[in-house]
Amino acid sequence: MKIIEKIKLFGAAAVIGLAGAATQSASAAVVETANLHDVNSDVEIVLEGEDAGTRSWEVDGVDHLFQQWFYYRVEGDDREQKINELGNLAYTVSNGDLDAGEERIHIQYSDDQRNFNIEVDFILTGGQVGSMTSDLAEIISINNTGDTELVITLIQYSDFDLNGDIEDASVQINGGNTAQQLDTFMGFTETVVTPLPTHLQADLEENLIELLENDSVDDLNDLASSASGPGDYAWAFQWDAVIAPGGSFIISKDKQLTPVPEPATMSLIGLAGLALARRRK
Ligand SMILES: [Ca+2]
Ligand SMILES: [Ca+2]
Ligand SMILES: [Ca+2]
Ligand SMILES: [Ca+2]
Structure with missing residues (x-):
């Protein structure tokens, strides 16, 4: 396990x-668990319990993900909690393309007392077999079904362990909305299409887990770069939203796993390119 x-x-x-x-x-x-499959990729999502979250993302047989999930707090709450703590789980898994396997899941958790729900929609697009590339599109909607304003914070936590082992080279967030984690030959990028996060944090896994699982209210610290050297890296994005009665707050994102050249190889290519450029002059 x-x-x-x-x-x-x-x-x-x-x-x-x-x-x-x-x-x-x-x-x-x-415990309810769902599996997505598309071409060279498999994703497993645990929908309930302490281990809830996207628990694996296998591309051409290699699992690059330890855990990715969402935490929330409503104004007045004394800590952040996983969205599955809302309860009232409903979900559908579907096959909407011509490739074998169900590549899409739509999940909803709802709070009947405070009148809101959170929906998550994942669509997995695998690359060709052997390409080591894969894409996961995500849309998160927070819907205020009550008749008063909803003041809510959503935090997305991502702990990738690229190449199936814990240590990775680095994690960095660029432009306030693009996270990039690197390991030997493997790169991962997540772009928040819309809207720009309120806060972010690229850090060691243990620092992020501490603030999400402790008994206090925390905001991400806006550090966009991890310490250098191999480590168990993770990152998180935070959105603070005020949602009018009957309104929704929608976050749209895209995650991509792509092989990258070794840094040494990259610098060789860089030197070759430079030599070529000089020759052209
Ligand atoms: Ca399919
Ligand atoms: Ca690794
Ligand atoms: Ca906390
Ligand atoms: Ca990690």
């Missing part, structure tokens, strides 16, 4: 958590 891979990061708490989960699973209902 994937959780085991990161047990070191959660320490004793994770061991207790796992023991608790194991005891629970004997009596509790099966």
Whole structure:
């Protein structure tokens, strides 16, 4: 099981958590999980429980994702929580193209007391077999179904472990809306198409998990670049929204996994290009 891979990061708490989960699973209902497939790509999404989130993104047989999910807080809440804590899960998985497999999921969680819901729509587009490329488009809608203003914060947390191992080279957020994480031969880019996030943070996984899982209200710290050197990197985007009665706040994003040349190879190409440019002069 994937959780085991990161047990070191959660320490004793994770061991207790796992023991608790194991005891629970004997009596509790099966946790809802959905799987998407398109050409060379497979995505697994756990829809309920402590492990909720997009838990794997396999491209040509290699899993590059540890966890990606959404946290929220409404004005007056004393901490952030995962969106699945809202409950009232409804979802459909569908096949809307000519390739085999269901490549799309539409998920909704709703808060009946405070009259709002959060919808997430994922569409997976795999690349050709062997290309190591893949694309995941996401649309998130927060809908105010009540008759008073909704003041809400949504945070998207992404912990990619490129090439199936925890250590990656770096993570950086450019232009306030484009995250790029790098590992040997593998690159990952996420562009927020609209709107620009209110806050962002590129950091070590443990720092982000701490602020999202602790018992206090936190904003992301706007640091756009990780420390240098290999590490377990992650990043997050935060949107603060005020939604009128009957209104919606819609976030549209795109994630891409693409092979990248080695830095050494890149500098060689750079030098070759420079030499070529000089020759042309
Ligand atoms: Ca399909
Ligand atoms: Ca890695
Ligand atoms: Ca917090
Ligand atoms: Ca990571």
